[in-house]
Amino acid sequence: MDCTLTFLNTVLTITTDEKSDVLMGKVIHFFSTHFSTDFGKKDGSALATIKVSRTKEPKQFFQTEERVDNLYIRKSASDFFSIFVEKRTTGTIEYFYSKEADVSLIYHKELKNIEVYCSLEPNQREEMILIELIRDLVLKNEELHGSIVVHAASAEKNGEVILITGPKGAGKSTVLLELVRDHGYNFFSGDKTFLWVKDNCLMAKGWPDYPHLGLGTISKYPELVTKLSLEDEVRKNQATIWSTRHKMPVPPEILADFVTFSSPEIIAQLKKIIMPSVQKEIALRMLETPTSIEMLQKNIEIVKNHWNNYLDMSDRNVYDQSLKEVLTCLKGIPTVDLFGNGKIKAELLC
Structure with missing residues (x-):
């Protein structure tokens, strides 16, 4: 082959x-x-x-x-x-x-x-x-080639992307699945999103990975619970269901049956950033906030494990220039903090 x-x-x-x-x-x-x-x-x-x-x-x-x-x-x-x-x-x-x-x-x-x-x-x-x-x-x-990789989930619709970023356990996957299942978005990326600047616009590309979902997120979708045979786990872990210790890898083929992916050829423009803090106890609210460049910088990933020398990674000039351009453009992207747990209203995504 x-x-x-x-x-x-x-x-x-x-x-x-x-x-x-x-x-x-x-x-x-x-x-x-x-x-x-x-x-x-x-x-x-x-x-x-x-x-x-x-x-x-x-x-x-x-x-x-x-x-x-x-x-x-x-x-x-x-x-x-x-x-x-x-x-x-x-x-x-x-x-x-x-x-x-x-x-x-x-x-x-x-x-x-x-x-x-x-x-x-x-x-x-x-x-x-x-x-x-x-x-x-x-x-x-x-x-x-200057791609900046952010540890972030992302959803795409009509060539525009919502980036979902934050610390571990913040609720990135929870928000992503809601956008896909309830608001007509496509699954763009569950873990890493590539960013770069073209014609003064921030462009984005998703990345394949083994998705990791928390038990709380999974429990919101009975169909997914059944596909993963997690009925007993959901029932006996209600008290701690949103804990990060219940996070688990989901086979890509099961996820593919549950969500609609963007076309692999899609390169989209970054439209909005959501920074979630999903908590079960309080009602959902979304507040506009200045883009947290510090938070985004903390979530930028670079390859640190150079276990082979097939590519020479010593010249960082293109990457460093691209990083400056991306951070500058990020300041102009609308950003919202999302608190609580509940259904996101469509008007909040505009």
Whole structure:
């Protein structure tokens, strides 16, 4: 199988053997909510060609006498999302091996390709490694092109976006789902939103991720409770249902059946910012407020884990200039603080 994935300034070519077609089909499906996909196409100008195959002994491609480094290519509070590997380097070639998934990665920077060797026995961890490989390449490349990534949910309608940002547990996902389910918005992004300035306007692009929803948010939608088989959890945790300790990953395929996503080609203009503080005890109210640049700056994300050297991240000039432009434009975006819990009135979104 051949496929080209495109996201903003990043083009990746994927090639697989027949034994790995199903695996990459799942990975491509994960990204397809926000990436353009073109099957049967290779792009010679791609940032990287990722070649995926299954082999009897993946580690046989990992023979080198160089020093071994043990590291995380992704470190998360959840073991499910954490990926630990061994690393060796020979010249400009970097070798990575995940014992848990029995997967080898070989980064050929000069050849602009990355080889992935999976075992003959499929497992869920190999899917996570491939997703992280692609995420890492795209996030770094978009940084180099001046994209500012904000830890924020976002909803889109008619080419305009509402950004929902705040600290952990503030209620970002709660507000996002209400906009989508009750006000005709599309699900633009559940975790990260890309921002940049074009023609003095703030532009936005969503990002695929494993959505994390709190039990309180889920409990508002009986259909979602049933899909996730959480009836017992909702019933026995009423007293603490809005606690952040009840937050959990939701399979992307279940979310896709529950919400309508924006088209993967959509680039939208930022219209409004909502900063929620969702509490069960008090009635809902929304107040206009000056845009909190300090809060938004706290939620800006940059890639800090440079576990591979495929891209040179040393030149920050484009990013730094873009950040100044984004922060300047953010000052002119209408912003509201949302307190309490209840139904958002349509007129408050205008």
